[in-house]
Amino acid sequence: xxxxxxxxxxxxxxxxxxxxxxxxxxxxxxxxxxxxxxxxxxxxxxxxxxxxxxxxxxxxxxxxxxxxxxxxxxxxxxxxxxxxxxxxxxxxxxxxxxxxxxxxxxxxxxxxxxxxxxxxxxxxxxxxxxxxxxxxxxxxxxxxxxxxxxxxxxxxxxxxxxxxxxxxxxxxxxxxxxxxxxxxxxxxxxxxxxxxxxxxxxxxxxxxxxxxxxxxxxxxxxxxxxxxxxxxxxxxxxxxxxxxxxxxxxxxxxxxxxxxxxxxxxxxxxxxxxxxxxxxxxxxxxxxxxxxxxxxxxxxxxxxxxxxxxxxxxxxxxxxxxxxxxxxxxxxxxxxxxxxxxxxxxxxxxxxxxxxxxxxxxxxxxxxxxxxxxxxxxxxxxxxxxxxxxxxxxxxxxxxxxxxxxxxxxxxxxxxxxxxxxxxxxxxxxxxxxxxxxxxxxxxxxxxxxxxxxxxxxxxx
Amino acid sequence: xxxxxxxxxxxxxxxxxxxxxxxxxxxxxxxxxxxxxxxxxxxxxxxxxxxxxxxxxxxxxxxxxxxxxxxxxxxxxxxxxxxxxxxxxxxxxxxxxxxxxxxxxxxxxxxxxxxxxxxxxxxxxxxxxxxxxxxxxxxxxxxxxxxxxxxxxxxxxxxxxxxxxxxxxxxxxxxxxxxxxxxxxxxxxxxxxxxxxxxxxxxxxxxxxxxxxxxxxxxxxxxxxxxxxxxxxxxxxxxxxxxxxxxxxxxxxxxxxxxxxxxxxxxxxxxxxxxxxxxxxxxxxxxxxxxxxxxxxxxxxxxxxxxxxxxxxxxxxxxxxxxxxxxxxxxxxxxxxxxxxxxxxxxxxxxxxxxxxxxxxxxxxxxxxxxxxxxxxxxxxxxxxxxxxxxxxxxxxxxxxxxxxxxxxxxxxxxxxxxxxxxxxxxxxxxxxxxxxxxxxxxxxx
Numbered sequence: 001x002x003x004x005x006x007x008x009x010x011x012x013x014x015x016x017x018x019x020x021x022x023x024x025x026x027x028x029x030x031x032x033x034x035x036x037x038x039x040x041x042x043x044x045x046x047x048x049x050x051x052x053x054x055x056x057x058x059x060x061x062x063x064x065x066x067x068x069x070x071x072x073x074x075x076x077x078x079x080x081x082x083x084x085x086x087x088x089x090x091x092x093x094x095x096x097x098x099x100x101x102x103x104x105x106x107x108x109x110x111x112x113x114x115x116x117x118x119x120x121x122x123x124x125x126x127x128x129x130x131x132x133x134x135x136x137x138x139x140x141x142x143x144x145x146x147x148x149x150x151x152x153x154x155x156x157x158x159x160x161x162x163x164x165x166x167x168x169x170x171x172x173x174x175x176x177x178x179x180x181x182x183x184x185x186x187x188x189x190x191x192x193x194x195x196x197x198x199x200x201x202x203x204x205x206x207x208x209x210x211x212x213x214x215x216x217x218x219x220x221x222x223x224x225x226x227x228x229x230x231x232x233x234x235x236x237x238x239x240x241x242x243x244x245x246x247x248x249x250x251x252x253x254x255x256x257x258x259x260x261x262x263x264x265x266x267x268x269x270x271x272x273x274x275x276x277x278x279x280x281x282x283x284x285x286x287x288x289x290x291x292x293x294x295x296x297x298x299x300x301x302x303x304x305x306x307x308x309x310x311x312x313x314x315x316x317x318x319x320x321x322x323x324x325x326x327x328x329x330x331x332x333x334x335x336x337x338x339x340x341x342x343x344x345x346x347x348x349x350x351x352x353x354x355x356x357x358x359x360x361x362x363x364x365x366x367x368x369x370x371x372x373x374x375x376x377x378x379x380x381x382x383x384x385x386x387x388x389x390x391x392x393x394x395x396x397x398x399x400x401x402x403x404x405x406x407x408x409x410x411x412x413x414x415x416x417x418x419x420x421x422x423x424x425x426x427x428x429x430x431x432x433x434x435x436x437x438x439x440x441x442x443x444x445x446x447x448x449x450x451x452x453x454x455x456x457x458x459x460x461x
Numbered sequence: 462x463x464x465x466x467x468x469x470x471x472x473x474x475x476x477x478x479x480x481x482x483x484x485x486x487x488x489x490x491x492x493x494x495x496x497x498x499x500x501x502x503x504x505x506x507x508x509x510x511x512x513x514x515x516x517x518x519x520x521x522x523x524x525x526x527x528x529x530x531x532x533x534x535x536x537x538x539x540x541x542x543x544x545x546x547x548x549x550x551x552x553x554x555x556x557x558x559x560x561x562x563x564x565x566x567x568x569x570x571x572x573x574x575x576x577x578x579x580x581x582x583x584x585x586x587x588x589x590x591x592x593x594x595x596x597x598x599x600x601x602x603x604x605x606x607x608x609x610x611x612x613x614x615x616x617x618x619x620x621x622x623x624x625x626x627x628x629x630x631x632x633x634x635x636x637x638x639x640x641x642x643x644x645x646x647x648x649x650x651x652x653x654x655x656x657x658x659x660x661x662x663x664x665x666x667x668x669x670x671x672x673x674x675x676x677x678x679x680x681x682x683x684x685x686x687x688x689x690x691x692x693x694x695x696x697x698x699x700x701x702x703x704x705x706x707x708x709x710x711x712x713x714x715x716x717x718x719x720x721x722x723x724x725x726x727x728x729x730x731x732x733x734x735x736x737x738x739x740x741x742x743x744x745x746x747x748x749x750x751x752x753x754x755x756x757x758x759x760x761x762x763x764x765x766x767x768x769x770x771x772x773x774x775x776x777x778x779x780x781x782x783x784x785x786x787x788x789x790x791x792x793x794x795x796x797x798x799x800x801x802x803x804x805x806x807x808x809x810x811x812x813x814x815x816x817x818x819x820x821x822x823x824x825x826x827x828x829x830x831x832x833x834x835x836x837x838x839x840x841x842x843x844x845x846x847x848x849x850x851x852x853x854x855x856x857x858x859x860x861x862x863x864x865x866x867x868x869x870x871x872x873x874x875x876x877x878x879x880x881x882x883x884x885x886x887x888x889x890x891x892x893x894x895x896x897x898x899x900x901x902x903x904x905x906x907x
Contacts, residue, residue, distance in 0.1 A: 044528075066514055079510050
């Protein structure tokens with residue numbers, strides 16, 4: 001593969017490209033869908049291909065092929081070069097990129113069990129066991145459960161005209177279960193999403209019993225729950241809600257491509273937008289995080305992107321292009337879903353840093369408020385507003401966790417909410433998920449328990 | 462391995478799969494070339510071309526179905542043994558009644574042209590420039606985004622029942638999005654697009670149409686709420702239909718009881734002047750082809766005949782479960798990476814027509830809607846929808862007046878009874894071929 005990539009970059013160089021990079025992918029993946037103890041679909045896929053990206057006079061050209069012959073690669077490079085040249089005739093703002101020194105590196109995945117070596121029947125058996133346990137534990141209430149499983153083992157190759165040559169392995173194992181329960185006329189829905197980069201260890205990390213219990217706890221909580229009072233209340237946010245908030249509500253605003261096209265923080269760099277307790281980073285080094293890798297898909301060494309430090313906006317998440325545009329250090333946030341698409345600025349492991357409080361201390365002194373433990377889904381807008389649905393919430397009464405609450409959502413203005421953080425605990429949890437931005441990226445997010453002076457709570461009865 | 466004969470690969474893989482222990486096998490082999498130019502905020506942001514081979518194998522062992530795919534046409538031994546292993550691991554599907562049988566394939570025109578297969582990215586850049594030049598003529602217009610895309614697909618489908626088919630197809634799609642700005646007011650995003658099979662869409666034409674639309678959205682007045690006649694553009698109608706009617710006519714949803722039209726064949730479901738046909742062999746149609754993605758001939762299916770529901774659309778599997786034949790609507794949305802699912806081809810709407818000007822002229826107090834947001838939140842089972850209409854215009858005594866975003870809500874299956882008139886000029890937008898449609902009464906909240 002590397003020789004083909006070098007061949008591609010050399011052709012681009014000879015043609016006169018100011019910069020050229022070639023990426024290769026060699027991957028194997030498996031998907032399994034199980035509904036109510038019935039295997040609905042299993043599929044296996046094998047993908048191999050090369051793409052080349054060429055910069056000429058401030059314009060990009062991109063071409064990809066799965067046909068791994070020199071002829072086809074040469075054709076791809078010429079095509080990318082020609083179109084870059086054509087597009088460069090009318091460029092409003094020529095593209096500049098950060099160039100990097102030469103490097104040669106091979107990064108092996110720290111996978112414990114290669115999922116490609118595990119027989120599909122074993123994976124199916126493990127998922128069925130999750131369903132069997134869930135139905136036996138949740139006899140009275142569980143109506144349906146659906147589990148989607150996916151694993152992939154990928155080798156990424158990268159060669160650039162800067163004489164960078166990188167081979168990097170990565171492995172993703174991901175599982176998501178949806179369960180619905182019913183008691184009388186009340187419906188409840190629970191969702192759990194888990195993952196690992198260490199291979200087929202997912203049920204060692206979280207046993208089927210633990211996942212089933214978790215889903216049923218959420219369902220049972222909702223079924224006996226009260227509904228929220230609308231209005232602003234003090235709240236303690238669990239790590240899962242903090243992670244979602246940090247990713248959805250704040251993270252996207254700090255992706256440099258979105259920030260520079262006018263997100264709510266474009267003019268806030270160096271300014272205080274959150275309380276002193278708030279430090280948010282996108283950290284590519286967290287062990288076993290979905291967004292942990294040494295090089296991104298532009299062949300850039302990843303580094304921690306400090307987004308907010310003690311309340312002050314410090315920086316953004318960059319690719320080579322946005323970093324050059326505002327003279328920042330590239331952070332290695334360029335990720336591509338597969339070889340045949342151009343990398344975009346994506347989050348990796350976006351987290352709020354720990355504080356000094358114990359979790360119990362956060363609840364002390366709250367006469368009435370809410371404990372928001374895990375999220376269902378949400379959305380954030382470029383203008384800085386957000387809505388997040390909560391699947392597991394409790395009342396807080398006189399400093400104690402009280403009755404469960406269902407159909408709860410929180411909304412508001414992200415920056416105002418960050419200002420209202422008045423205590424951060426010293427625990428920490430990391431979550432696993434997928435983020436869509438035209439392409440799917442596997443990301444992690446997380447943080448400690450956090451207290452917010454007041455947050456707008458909505459809901460329906 | 463450069464000039465691969467995909468039909469031969471298909472035949473070989475079917476044979477190998479049977480030898481490996483499959484009782485039935487189906488192979489989809491394709492060569493794809495995709496070229497696209499993306500414009501963002503007035504600059505060309507991305508120019509990309511992808512050429513890919515792909516293979517998707519459905520291997521069946523008894524009544525167990527396995528699916529594997531790859532984008533390499535070598536190393537097929539390993540892929541085939543995976544396919545059989547996956548099938549053996551899969552559940553026994555008591556409804557499995559076998560792959561489709563071969564049948565006569567219709568002759569269709571206008572699905573491929575060499576010129577599109579050979580188009581270069583540079584030509585497409587020039588086409589985008591043409592659109593950008595027109596947009597530049599309007600001082601109020603800010604280009605937001607746009608794309609021109611040309612795909613060439615060569616596909617072969619071979620199965621162990623004797624289906625051996627091959628075809629070559631070209632597709633071209635383009636769209637432009639703009640806003641108009643004047644005196645501190647920015648209009649909603651206006652969109653126009655075109656779907657072609659044998660030529661590249663005329664970008665000047667799209668640009669002019671979208672710019673005129675956006676400029677006419679300036680100086681908005683407040684609309685009034687209430688029930689009133691609404692004229693929907695084909696773009697808006699296509700969006701609403703995708704998440705309602707298209708789900709209701711899908712045999713998979715019907716079989717699983719998730720369709721509003723379960724048990725309603727022969728019943729009145731729409732205005733008696735409305736006829737809807739799924740025509741997969743329509744000359745010039747964007748989804749016209751000789752056969753679908755499991756090798757069943759494309760055909761014409763009358764879905765609603767003068768208001769009466771006549772048929773669903775089906776693939777082989779769900780067709781059999783409902784006691785009907787496949788209507789040739791099996792589609793692999795993700796190409797070789799996916800199994801066939803039921804999807805419409807070209808949905809042709811027929812209604813009494815008038816010139817659009819005349820339709821508008823006859824409305825005293827109503828709304829004309831070009832585009833809706835949030836159609837995906839519709840409930841396909843009940844038909845309820847609540848969408849934002851933007852851009853939209855008030856129709857006041859036959860004249861158009863711009864308005865700000867308004868809400869439209871109602872039940873799509875109900876309003877099919879109030880489809881009154883359609884403009885004479887029709888076009889294809891997505892799956893739908895229709896004109897502007899006047900609906901006698903829709904709930905509008907301003």
